[in-house]
Amino acid sequence: MSLTARDLGLFAVMGVVLAMVAMFQSPQLAITILNMSLISAIMALGVNMQWGYAGLFNVGIMGFTAVGGLAVVLIAQPPVPEAWAAGGLGIMLGLMLGVATILASVIVYKRMAPGRLRGFAIFGVLVVGYLLTSQVFGPAKLAVQAVNPASEGYLGGANLPVILSWPVGAVFAAGVAWLIGKISLGLRSDYLAIATLGISEIVIAVLKHERWLARGVNNVTGIDRPVTRPVDLQPLPWVQDLAETLGWSVSQTASVISGLGYSGLFLIVLGILIWLAERALNSPWGRMMRAIRDNEVSARAMGKDVTRRHLMIFVLGSAVCGLAGAMMVSMDGQITPGSYEPLRFTFLIWVMVIVGGSGNNWGAVLGAFVIWFLWVQVEPAGRWFMDMATSGMAETSELRRHLLDSAAYMRLLTMGLALLLMLRFAPRGLIPER
Amino acid sequence: MEPLNALVSVANFMLVPALAYGSQLALGALGITLIYSILRFAHFAHGDTMALGTAAVIGGTWFLQAQGIGIQPLPTALLALPFGILVMIGYLLTVDRMVYRYYRRVKAKPMIFVMASLGVMFVTNGITRLFMGVGETRFEDGGRFLFTVREFREWTGLAEGLALRSAQALTIITALVVMMVLFWFLNRTRAGKSMRAYSDNEDLALLSGINPERVVMITWIITAILLVLAGTLYGLDKGFRPFNYFQLLLPMFAAAILGGLGSPIGAIVGAYVVAFAEMGITYAWRRVFTYLMPEGLEPTSMMQLLPVDYKFAVTFAILVIVLLFRPTGIFKGKVL
Numbered sequence: 001m002s003l004t005a006r007d008l009g010l011f012a013v014m015g016v017v018l019a020m021v022a023m024f025q026s027p028q029l030a031i032t033i034l035n036m037s038l039i040s041a042i043m044a045l046g047v048n049m050q051w052g053y054a055g056l057f058n059v060g061i062m063g064f065t066a067v068g069g070l071a072v073v074l075i076a077q078p079p080v081p082e083a084w085a086a087g088g089l090g091i092m093l094g095l096m097l098g099v100a101t102i103l104a105s106v107i108v109y110k111r112m113a114p115g116r117l118r119g120f121a122i123f124g125v126l127v128v129g130y131l132l133t134s135q136v137f138g139p140a141k142l143a144v145q146a147v148n149p150a151s152e153g154y155l156g157g158a159n160l161p162v163i164l165s166w167p168v169g170a171v172f173a174a175g176v177a178w179l180i181g182k183i184s185l186g187l188r189s190d191y192l193a194i195a196t197l198g199i200s201e202i203v204i205a206v207l208k209h210e211r212w213l214a215r216g217v218n219n220v221t222g223i224d225r226p227v228t229r230p231v232d233l234q235p236l237p238w239v240q241d242l243a244e245t246l247g248w249s250v251s252q253t254a255s256v257i258s259g260l261g262y263s264g265l266f267l268i269v270l271g272i273l274i275w276l277a278e279r280a281l282n283s284p285w286g287r288m289m290r291a292i293r294d295n296e297v298s299a300r301a302m303g304k305d306v307t308r309r310h311l312m313i314f315v316l317g318s319a320v321c322g323l324a325g326a327m328m329v330s331m332d333g334q335i336t337p338g339s340y341e342p343l344r345f346t347f348l349i350w351v352m353v354i355v356g357g358s359g360n361n362w363g364a365v366l367g368a369f370v371i372w373f374l375w376v377q378v379e380p381a382g383r384w385f386m387d388m389a390t391s392g393m394a395e396t397s398e399l400r401r402h403l404l405d406s407a408a409y410m411r412l413l414t415m416g417l418a419l420l421l422m423l424r425f426a427p428r429g430l431i432p433e434r
Numbered sequence: 435m436e437p438l439n440a441l442v443s444v445a446n447f448m449l450v451p452a453l454a455y456g457s458q459l460a461l462g463a464l465g466i467t468l469i470y471s472i473l474r475f476a477h478f479a480h481g482d483t484m485a486l487g488t489a490a491v492i493g494g495t496w497f498l499q500a501q502g503i504g505i506q507p508l509p510t511a512l513l514a515l516p517f518g519i520l521v522m523i524g525y526l527l528t529v530d531r532m533v534y535r536y537y538r539r540v541k542a543k544p545m546i547f548v549m550a551s552l553g554v555m556f557v558t559n560g561i562t563r564l565f566m567g568v569g570e571t572r573f574e575d576g577g578r579f580l581f582t583v584r585e586f587r588e589w590t591g592l593a594e595g596l597a598l599r600s601a602q603a604l605t606i607i608t609a610l611v612v613m614m615v616l617f618w619f620l621n622r623t624r625a626g627k628s629m630r631a632y633s634d635n636e637d638l639a640l641l642s643g644i645n646p647e648r649v650v651m652i653t654w655i656i657t658a659i660l661l662v663l664a665g666t667l668y669g670l671d672k673g674f675r676p677f678n679y680f681q682l683l684l685p686m687f688a689a690a691i692l693g694g695l696g697s698p699i700g701a702i703v704g705a706y707v708v709a710f711a712e713m714g715i716t717y718a719w720r721r722v723f724t725y726l727m728p729e730g731l732e733p734t735s736m737m738q739l740l741p742v743d744y745k746f747a748v749t750f751a752i753l754v755i756v757l758l759f760r761p762t763g764i765f766k767g768k769v770l
Contacts, residue, residue, distance in 0.1 A: 198750035409563035416556025
């Protein structure tokens with residue numbers, strides 16, 4: 001793997017900075033930053049495949065991570081038998097009817113000769129299909145949501161090991177990406193951007209409002225975790241011994257150990273992905289991808305099917321984002337559709353890729369670490385800065401209070417400035433492509 | 435069977451709001467389409483710039499209100515519009531100078547422009563929230579209604595009422611006037627013609643002595659006017675929340691693409707199609723059908739095709755249909 005001494009130096013600096021956080025702020029904070037950085041790094045890796053290898057502009061990362069997160073609920077949660085009895089069959093049948101309607105209209109479109117008749121036929125199929133679907137689906141959905149709504153009210157999952165949900169999350173995201181790519185790839189390049197923007201909003205809307213699926217805005221909490229929870233670690237004798245040696249409290253030690261467990265898991269996943277990505281990038285396939293990115297026309301002249309290759313890389317990259325989304329949900333142990341914001345889950349990842357160095361996998365990883373660190377730390381820094389700047393004002397001053405309150409938004413500004421400055425003065429990023 | 439009542443009910447809950455919403459979208463989509471045809475990139479900062487422009491207008495409104503200046507019964511925000519427009523012209527020209535001009539000079543790929551507009555979006559978003567926070571701000575004052583439901587009922591004696599909010603009426607009228615002025619400008623004036631020439635064929639335009647930087651400047655100025663108008667009217671109608679402005683990005687892009695990116699008339703038509711589709715599909719038609727159906731056949735369900743939460747899905751479906759069947763839009767794009 002091609003890392004120069006300078007790149008290693010940059011990673012070392014990042015490590016030292018995190019160590020300083022552990023020393024001067026708190027070890028838990030350092031671990032939290034580390035874990036989220038690792039997850040962000042995986043997302044950035046996925047985006048880097050799309051943008052860095054193929055020049056595809058995906059503005060729907062939020063949607064793909066959320067779909068991945070949904071997989072955790074559907075895999076790890078225990079099923080709710082009463083809900084299944086109440087309306088599980090109806091919901092399944094309704095979903096199948098919906099899919100059948102779309103398939104039927106596609107068949108009509110393909111089989112019939114173009115003309116007004118075909119238009120009417122498709123319209124008729126859609127109307128009949130919609131009516132049938134809503135007749136079956138609507139009551140079943142209400143029945144499911146009425147089952148013990150305070151804590152359940154959804155179908156639940158398959159009660160399988162939570163780790164399994166990571167690859168499943170990737171597959172879910174890949175499916176969504178395939179649909180979107182099939183529609184918008186091969187057209188003007190901005191269309192993919194707008195289509196992905198749309199699908200991510202819709203995914204979030206579905207997660208928020210389809211309560212039978214994952215309880216919507218009521219959130220699913222207490223999902224099985226792949227690592228022992230700090231609460232279960234605390235009574236163990238070796239943890240208590242360790243706490244004594246380190247001079248920390250038991251709860252702190254336990255949460256650090258639990259966090260480190262996640263770090264280990266995430267590092268393994270990230271390592272495998274980077275290894276695969278580097279192998280792919282330096283294979284004939286990777287060279288073909290970069291050739292397509294740099295000159296689509298000549299690649300096409302060489303007989304490469306550009307649209308197909310684009311679809312492939314788009315699906316792959318989105319799958320990686322879905323994987324990261326599943327990992328994030330299983331780390332938090334809960335899914336909260338209300339917390340998915342495009343600025344945080346889509347655009348921040350883009351800043352990571354651009355700052356890190358598009359086209360370079362290690363760059364994307366470093367970018368994720370640097371930007372996530374800034375994202376976490378700029379807010380307190382901004383508050384401190386505002387506090388200093390306004391210290392001359394009266395304690396009760398309206399303006400001072402307003403400025404202090406709005407310090408939270410400093411980080412959007414900082415991220416935007418970082419993106420613009422990198423793009424202008426160091427467009428190849430911290431670790432350039434080579 | 436009471437078709438008149440049905441008509442009034444539809445007008446009150448769907449037609450009037452959709453017309454107002456469509457006008458707001460049209461002003462926004464016009465800006466997107468102009469930038470696309472002159473600068474040739476998808477301007478992702480559009481929604482957030484709209485929010486910033488509205489924030490400037492709100493600031494002006496507060497100042498005027500504090501001075502006790504107003505134009506009852508019209509909202510004070512109208513007086514503050516010129517201030518907001520000036521601020522946004524200044525802001526957009528500064529941004530162009532500091533960000534986009536460099537990429538024009540090095541002839542960067544369109545995607546780099548989009549990326550830069552993403553950075554601008556972040557910064558603009560941050561500035562807006564620094565001033566306004568994230569919560570909702572209402573700044574509509576003056577007479578809220580041209581006529582209310584009750585007044586309408588008293589005039590007509592119908593069971594259903596129709597209200598016209600002054601913000602809605604204002605939106606529809608302003609949008610009409612602005613569109614007419616814009617088309618006059620593009621078709622009749624020298625500057626407008628040079629813009630069209632530049633959009634049509636850059637090289638030929640350069641050859642005939644059109645100054646590209648001037649064209650770009652005029653584009654940003656027009657965009658600023660459109661943005662501030664669209665943002666303020668939307669805010670008067672529905673209240674100001676920065677995040678809602680960001681979310682307008684999707685319907686505005688859908689409108690511009692549906693009409694044909696680069697075609698102003700397309701942007702307007704597209705905006706109204708998107709607005710009416712969103713409203714029509716998420717509207718509960720039960721009341722209307724209760725009036726239309728014969729006695730005893732009234733519908734029992736809400737007759738709503740999709741819940742309101744999925745209005746983005748409607749926009750998106752329109753977008754997908756356009757991309758699948760007519761990617762160039764209704765009015766073949768790229769002609770200003």
